[in-house]
């Protein structure tokens with residue numbers, strides 16, 4: 001495929017182990033690349049891939065399709081347009097059953113929740129607090145009673161920003177009554193999005209005039225995926241950086257790696273210090 005010149009863009013949807021070499025080969029062959037999340041296992045390797053894309057004059061982006069889920073897309077735009085004023089808090093919680101990964105490669109990832117899954121939330125929280133700088137992160141993970149798979153299914157994250165605070169809560173063994181909620185507090189308005197799951201969400205914006213709920217169309221699966229690819233192709237056509245550039249994604253991953261280091265050590269951590277995932281992340285079965 002790389003030799004015959006018939007492709008312009010390669011969408012790489014393998015697991016992260018070994019993916020960097022596939023990305024490198026595609027970039028070296030002059031292809032634009034959209035990588036699945038989580039982008040890399042090592043932030044410096046990710047930065048080197050971004051440098052290579054620049055040298056080759058091609059785009060490298062990460063398929064953070066959650067940004068294009070209808071509710072997150074609406075909330076991102078509301079924040080970007082200043083409709084909430086200055087956001088000072090974002091609290092996101094997901095209560096769902098993730099045990100469907102039993103028997104798949106995901107079951108072997110120790111930090112399945114904080115790495116493979118929560119990267120969507122580390123990325124979104126940055127979009128919801130775009131001007132705030134993350135300073136410290138404290139995270140926990142736990143196995144819960146009777147959970148049928150190896151990776152810990154409960155996780156919490158508290159992020160202290162310079163001008164805001166955020167919390168993320170993951171209860172991945174919620175067998176009944178699943179629920180998903182996002183709350184953003186701004187000095188001009190508060191926004192919430194809630195629903196039984198990520199596919200079915202109602203957004204409400206409340207300000208001094210009252211509350212209103214926009215009609216959302218589409219669903220994360222599949223419209224989030226369509227949105228990410230559309231944005232990537234538009235950026236290539238318009239010769240501009242995409243909003244899902246890999247270099248920007250390294251900032252989301254650095255929150256993720258700091259959270260994992262915190263969960264491993266029991267201590268708060270500073271984003272950017274922890275450059276690699278711990279090597280034992282890929283063997284949940286032995287823990």
Ligand SMILES: NC(=O)C1=CN([C@@H]2O[C@H](COP(=O)(O)OP(=O)(O)OC[C@H]3O[C@@H](n4cnc5c(N)ncnc54)[C@H](OP(=O)(O)O)[C@@H]3O)[C@@H](O)[C@H]2O)C=CC1
Pocket residue numbers: 013014015016022036037038063064065066105116
């Ligand atoms: N919302 C989202 O953004 C989602 C993201 N993901 C991400 O996508 C990635 C893959 O997950 P998932 O799709 O569930 O994984 P699967 O194991 O279902 O699929 C991986 C695919 O990659 C192929 N593959 C592996 N190595 C190579 C290679 N060297 N060259 C070409 N193809 C290869 C496999 O082919 P074969 O079977 O022939 O080995 C398989 O078809 C993960 O990083 C995951 O986090 C996944 C689901 C949703």
Ligand SMILES: O=C1CO[C@H](CO)[C@@H](O)[C@@H]1O
Pocket residue numbers: 101106112116117
């Ligand atoms: O959203 C998702 C659903 O679960 C998968 C397995 O953990 C994730 O990889 C994916 O990002």
